[in-house]
Amino acid sequence: MLISYEDLTLGYEFPPTSNELSPSLISKYLKAVDSMGDDFVPPLAIAARAMTAMTGVLSLPPGTIHASQDFEFCKLVPIGATVSCQAKVVRKLARGSMRMLVLELNIFDQSKERVQSGKATIILPA
Amino acid sequence: MLAEICQGETLPPVVKHITQERINLYAEASGDFNPIHVDESFAAQTPLGGTIAHGMLILAYVSEMMAQAFGENWASNGKLSVRFKMPARPGDTVTATGKIDSIKEEDGISYVGCRLECHNQKDEVIVTGEAVVKLPYSQGEICGSR
Numbered sequence: 001m002l003i004s005y006e007d008l009t010l011g012y013e014f015p016p017t018s019n020e021l022s023p024s025l026i027s028k029y030l031k032a033v034d035s036m037g038d039d040f041v042p043p044l045a046i047a048a049r050a051m052t053a054m055t056g057v058l059s060l061p062p063g064t065i066h067a068s069q070d071f072e073f074c075k076l077v078p079i080g081a082t083v084s085c086q087a088k089v090v091r092k093l094a095r096g097s098m099r100m101l102v103l104e105l106n107i108f109d110q111s112k113e114r115v116q117s118g119k120a121t122i123i124l125p126a
Numbered sequence: 127m128l129a130e131i132c133q134g135e136t137l138p139p140v141v142k143h144i145t146q147e148r149i150n151l152y153a154e155a156s157g158d159f160n161p162i163h164v165d166e167s168f169a170a171q172t173p174l175g176g177t178i179a180h181g182m183l184i185l186a187y188v189s190e191m192m193a194q195a196f197g198e199n200w201a202s203n204g205k206l207s208v209r210f211k212m213p214a215r216p217g218d219t220v221t222a223t224g225k226i227d228s229i230k231e232e233d234g235i236s237y238v239g240c241r242l243e244c245h246n247q248k249d250e251v252i253v254t255g256e257a258v259v260k261l262p263y264s265q266g267e268i269c270g271s272r
Contacts, residue, residue, distance in 0.1 A: 032151035033186040052157035066181035071206045
């Protein structure tokens, strides 16, 4: 079931998601970002997949854009690993026609160690 | 990795050309098919007037620059904080730049702070931000004596 902006409350926790960072997925990512790879998953590839999985349950209007982003990378993740993502709403703001969401993400590997965390600010169109 | 990590040093920039094909590839790789990125007729009707690159695609260039400068320390001990100032569009050439603006040492660990910026071919700023990388060396080891 998709969740709308109106339904989100401060502290809302998204259903946890899981992502397998398979060699084919990382190869596709590296081609898209025009970059060479190594034995580890680029940290932004992990973040991108986690954010997409999270926003996949959100019914965001077309035209929603990213305003700012914070990350902390804690651990190298080998290609082929599976990571899980937890996310929650830490700020929700509506001012006039502008609507904004701040989402906090924490990503863990299979041994439950945190591999990265982040905070995304997104702006929804009027 | 950088041969020397000293305050004031400029990081080797990363330069990439943005095309709609690249944006579409990124949409497939990330799973983010927001029409503002991939649907040209939809995007033309919005205040942005056309498709824009994913912010996370531009950040991938910043991250590539940081990984080239600091190796695996970036992905295991890096912090990034950025603001998106304006979108990158198909046809743009994006340059990610960085400069070491602080090095703080604590218990033999160096915290290297960098000021970051991405700009387009018109020198318009797309992204600004800061990064900190934790390195397992003292400041003396990383600047001037490695």
